[in-house]
Amino acid sequence: MTSVDQIVLNFVYPFVRFNNYFITGYFVLINTTYILMLLIAFKAIKKYSHHIQALEMKTLFLTPFAKPVSLLVPAYNEQTSVVESVKSLLQLQYPTFEIILINDGSSDNTLKNLINSFDLVKTKNVFRPQIHCQKIKGIYESSTYSNLIVVDKVNGGKADALNSGINISKYPLICSLDADSILESDVLIKVVRPFMEDHTTVAAGGSIRIANGCKIFNGRVIKIGLPKSILGKFQVMEYLRSFLAGRMAFSIINGLIIISGAFGIFKKDKVIEIGGYKKGSVGEDMELIMRLHAHLREKNEPYNITFVPDPVCWTEAPENLKVLGLQRKRWQRGLLESLLGNKRVFLNPRYGIIGLVAYPFFLIAEGFGPLIEVFGFILFFVTWYFGMVAYPLIYLFILATIVLNILLSIGSIIFEEMTYQRYPKTSMIIKLIGLSFIEVFLYRPLTVWYRLVGIFEYFTGKKGGWGKMVRKGF
Amino acid sequence: MDSPKNWEFDGFLKIGDSFLKLISEQVFFPFHKHFQEYPITTALIFSVFILIGITAFLLLYVIYLRLKIDRYQNLKVRKFVNWKKNILPLILDNVDISTFLKTFLKTIKKGDYEMFGEFITPYLNDTKGDSLERMIKILREIGVVKRERYHLKHSNSTWRRALAVRRLGAFKDSFSIEALVKALHDKDITVAVNAAGALLKMGDRQLLKTVISVLLRNKFITEELFAEALLKFERTLNLEIFLSQEIDRYPISSRFKIINLILQITRTESGPKLIIRLRNSKEAVGVILENEDLAEELLDEIILKYKNSEFIDLEKILSKKEKVYPVSSRIKMIDFIGYIRRVEGIPVLIDILKKSKNDEETISIIKALGNLEAAESAPLLVDHLESEHPVIRAQAAKALGVFKDEKAAKPISRLLEDRDWWCRYHAASSIHQMGEAGKICLQNFLKITKDPFAKGIITQFLSKPQ
Numbered sequence: 001m002t003s004v005d006q007i008v009l010n011f012v013y014p015f016v017r018f019n020n021y022f023i024t025g026y027f028v029l030i031n032t033t034y035i036l037m038l039l040i041a042f043k044a045i046k047k048y049s050h051h052i053q054a055l056e057m058k059t060l061f062l063t064p065f066a067k068p069v070s071l072l073v074p075a076y077n078e079q080t081s082v083v084e085s086v087k088s089l090l091q092l093q094y095p096t097f098e099i100i101l102i103n104d105g106s107s108d109n110t111l112k113n114l115i116n117s118f119d120l121v122k123t124k125n126v127f128r129p130q131i132h133c134q135k136i137k138g139i140y141e142s143s144t145y146s147n148l149i150v151v152d153k154v155n156g157g158k159a160d161a162l163n164s165g166i167n168i169s170k171y172p173l174i175c176s177l178d179a180d181s182i183l184e185s186d187v188l189i190k191v192v193r194p195f196m197e198d199h200t201t202v203a204a205g206g207s208i209r210i211a212n213g214c215k216i217f218n219g220r221v222i223k224i225g226l227p228k229s230i231l232g233k234f235q236v237m238e239y240l241r242s243f244l245a246g247r248m249a250f251s252i253i254n255g256l257i258i259i260s261g262a263f264g265i266f267k268k269d270k271v272i273e274i275g276g277y278k279k280g281s282v283g284e285d286m287e288l289i290m291r292l293h294a295h296l297r298e299k300n301e302p303y304n305i306t307f308v309p310d311p312v313c314w315t316e317a318p319e320n321l322k323v324l325g326l327q328r329k330r331w332q333r334g335l336l337e338s339l340l341g342n343k344r345v346f347l348n349p350r351y352g353i354i355g356l357v358a359y360p361f362f363l364i365a366e367g368f369g370p371l372i373e374v375f376g377f378i379l380f381f382v383t384w385y386f387g388m389v390a391y392p393l394i395y396l397f398i399l400a401t402i403v404l405n406i407l408l409s410i411g412s413i414i415f416e417e418m419t420y421q422r423y424p425k426t427s428m429i430i431k432l433i434g435l436s437f438i439e440v441f442l443y444r445p446l447t448v449w450y451r452l453v454g455i456f457e458y459f460t461g462k463k464g465g466w467g468k469m470v471r472k473g474f
Numbered sequence: 475m476d477s478p479k480n481w482e483f484d485g486f487l488k489i490g491d492s493f494l495k496l497i498s499e500q501v502f503f504p505f506h507k508h509f510q511e512y513p514i515t516t517a518l519i520f521s522v523f524i525l526i527g528i529t530a531f532l533l534l535y536v537i538y539l540r541l542k543i544d545r546y547q548n549l550k551v552r553k554f555v556n557w558k559k560n561i562l563p564l565i566l567d568n569v570d571i572s573t574f575l576k577t578f579l580k581t582i583k584k585g586d587y588e589m590f591g592e593f594i595t596p597y598l599n600d601t602k603g604d605s606l607e608r609m610i611k612i613l614r615e616i617g618v619v620k621r622e623r624y625h626l627k628h629s630n631s632t633w634r635r636a637l638a639v640r641r642l643g644a645f646k647d648s649f650s651i652e653a654l655v656k657a658l659h660d661k662d663i664t665v666a667v668n669a670a671g672a673l674l675k676m677g678d679r680q681l682l683k684t685v686i687s688v689l690l691r692n693k694f695i696t697e698e699l700f701a702e703a704l705l706k707f708e709r710t711l712n713l714e715i716f717l718s719q720e721i722d723r724y725p726i727s728s729r730f731k732i733i734n735l736i737l738q739i740t741r742t743e744s745g746p747k748l749i750i751r752l753r754n755s756k757e758a759v760g761v762i763l764e765n766e767d768l769a770e771e772l773l774d775e776i777i778l779k780y781k782n783s784e785f786i787d788l789e790k791i792l793s794k795k796e797k798v799y800p801v802s803s804r805i806k807m808i809d810f811i812g813y814i815r816r817v818e819g820i821p822v823l824i825d826i827l828k829k830s831k832n833d834e835e836t837i838s839i840i841k842a843l844g845n846l847e848a849a850e851s852a853p854l855l856v857d858h859l860e861s862e863h864p865v866i867r868a869q870a871a872k873a874l875g876v877f878k879d880e881k882a883a884k885p886i887s888r889l890l891e892d893r894d895w896w897c898r899y900h901a902a903s904s905i906h907q908m909g910e911a912g913k914i915c916l917q918n919f920l921k922i923t924k925d926p927f928a929k930g931i932i933t934q935f936l937s938k939p940q
Binding site (some may be wrong): 047050051053054055056066067123124125126128130196197198199390392393396399400403404406407410411413414417418421426429433 | 515518519521522525526528529532533535536539540543544631632633636637640663664665668671694696698699895896899927930931933934937
């Protein structure tokens with residue numbers, strides 16, 4: 001036996017063996033968790049849909065006690081979609097709300113388009129500077145719509161724009177939205193409901209769906225469709241899984257650590273208590289929720305952060321690789337920033353379910369998941385090189401990956417069918433299920449790669465910002 | 475070198491192996507040998523096949539679900555059209571019940587009763603008087619009411635109970651009162667609140683007392699849900715809801731103003747909405763509004779009834795000691811009195827405000843007094859401008875603004891330099907509401923103040939039209 005053989009026998013084999021166990025263990029653990037989440041979400045969604053049926057929606061719209069809401073819409077170079085978005089928001093059915101659109105130093109015609117479309121007039125309004133934000137150049141009010149305010153400010157990033165919106169807002173609940181968000185008309189009453197039923201609710205999020213392929217008229221989705229591109233369709237499936245299964249399950253155990261910035265509602269005083277959104281943050285939405293959890297657990301204050309599956313916000317998804325890549329890298333940097341910025345929570349029993357379940361899960365599966373997946377891939381080649389491949393197991397592994405992906409996708413579609421049935425044609429459902437067969441080979445590696453780059457960018461200190469999302473407009 | 479293919483057998487998996495072998499011997503007898511040789515691999519293969527089986531089943535289930543839902547929706551559309559055409563006119567027309575039942579039983583099978591309940595409920599909500607009574611009688615005859623009563627009493631599903639309660643409320647089924655009162659104590663708040671709504675829809679004074687008493691003792695029912703339930707008590711609240719929602723800032727005591735306003739509004743865009751709402755009331759308001767010559771006289775009568783109506787009980791409850799109802803319950807009532815503008819509650823509220831040592835209760839009363847435009851409470855509110863609690867100071871300034879009493883401008887103006895933003899905001903807003911005198915007060919203050927925050931807020935209000 002040569003010395004090389006000895007090294008291989010004594011070091012390489014044990015190393016590879018150990019890591020094979022590690023990868024297999026990771027795979028089993030993560031997928032078992034996903035299946036468990038699917039089961040929890042199934043029960044929760046059923047309960048929620050029953051709850052909604054038992055309410056008299058007509059009286060909910062008339063209730064004078066519905067808490068007033070300030071909708072905060074940060075916009076940066078959104079000239080193509082901003083007017084339509086505001087029109088959509090103005091049509092919301094809700095007793096009392098104001099729309100605060102924050103123009104975060106756009107270099108395009110965002111402000112000009114708004115001034116022309118809504119007869120905006122500059123005011124001398126002062127505001128309560130409760131959270132530090134960049135200089136506000138002007139506050140505009142609409143002569144046509146009394147509940148529309150536009151804030152023009154020096155560029156400071158999305159978190160800073162939201163903070164300035166909080167300062168200007170006058171109502172006790174704030175709702176963060178993206179400038180390209182299109183809300184269904186009854187969303188606010190549904191998403192505010194948890195705040196009325198339970199005063200410990202401090203934040204609630206709704207579902208995000210992809211608007212690409214839908215027919216939109218006058219700021220409303222009038223016909224639901226699927227995106228034309230395969231990339232868009234993959235994202236439809238991905239969003240269904242993420243919102244209907246993932247977030248619903250974590251919400252039930254009060255372990256929800258993400259509420260999408262595209263549509264989330266918060267108790268303003270609690271957000272102010274923790275100093276608002278973290279300036280310069282890439283994933284300001286998740287970062288805020290993490291801090292809210294940590295702060296309220298440290299104060300031993302009873303609270304609830306919830307997900308409401310029914311209210312839907314439609315948003316434009318990237319349909320080209322470049323923009324998708326930018327988005328996913330930004331999300332990954334944001335995720336790591338939120339998690340690693342609150343390290344004290346990790347496996348700390350003081351933070352309950354957040355410290356012991358939600359945080360570790362997100363750190364392992366979402367934060368460093370791409371690293372583990374790529375490592376597994378490299379390990380496969382090493383195993384193959386040293387002739388250690390147990391081929392039946394590899395086939396089994398691939399088969400299990402595909403089957404699990406299909407299982408999770410179908411599970412989410414069942415939730416959708418059981419409750420909201422927003423995709424009207426059977427062919428749409430078949431297409432979505434069909435895509436989950438190939439998703440593992442096409443879409444998954446792509447997102448893993450972007451997320452891996454995101455991890456690299458995070459640790460090498462690449463700064464994020466708004467990103468250059470090229471929007472087609474609706 | 476060792477064969478690497480058996481890497482699964484070493485180390486920490488030994489316990490797992492033994493366990494799996496045991497299972498293979500006991501359960502998977504035909505695959506016994508495979509398990510003995512490669513336990514982990516065989517277990518994994520089994521797991522994957524089970525997963526494939528579950529996935530295939532779910533795939534079929536999705537297809538089944540889609541077909542089932544499509545079929546149900548199509549059926550529902552067809553049946554609703556049919557029932558609207560053939561059944562609804564029979565219910566609304568004065569056809570005798572036996573003739574109706576014959577047609578009904580021909581058209582509707584027993585399996586359709588659940589769907590029929592869904593069909594008829596919205597019509598019940600929009601129907602009043604004889605037609606409603608007739609509808610309910612028919613629903614009783616065909617067993618729909620009994621069915622809902624059964625679900626309320628025996629269903630283990632919270633959702634089904636909540637739905638049954640809602641429907642029984644729509645049916646105004648007096649035989650279900652006992653079950654509904656019991657449902658008020660349900661541990662699920664949706665069932666409890668729906669039960670409260672259902673009982674209040676029946677318009678019984680005694681039930682109102684029971685509902686208030688039970689709801690206030692349930693700490694999980696928020697003030698929003700409490701108010702939502704109470705507002706279902708249509709008999710005396712229609713007018714108040716209308717006045718609060720549609721005519722802002724008009725005290726209920728000013729009868730002539732109300733009459734004139736209502737008469738004016740009936741001729742404007744809001745008119746039809748108001749008429750529909752008032753006509754739905756069992757009171758004769760709808761009739762009055764259709765006949766303008768009678769309006770003033772009859773409306774006077776209604777307001778007199780209203781003054782002596784059931785909600786005076788709220789004030790009685792409030793007068794009781796805290797032991798009976800905790801502060802949280804008292805706040806719910808105070809908010810509600812403020813919202814529905816019960817002017818009779820003003821003396822009680824003032825009395826509680828004098829004694830109250832609880833900040834939350836104080837804030838709630840000040841808000842209510844503002845809503846009630848209780849000008850007689852002004853001296854007391856001026857005292858509260860000095861409170862240590864910033865929310866109390868701000869709310870006192872806000873309430874004083876509602877009275878538009880110029881005498882309050884001076885004490886309020888002290889808050890223009892308050893350290894709290896809301897105090898400054900409400901102080902400026904209140905003074906601004908006082909018309910020309912307020913404007914002069916703000917201008918004078920702007921000249922003398924050195925506080926940049928006070929300057930900012932005053933400038934903002936001076937730039938606004940009055």
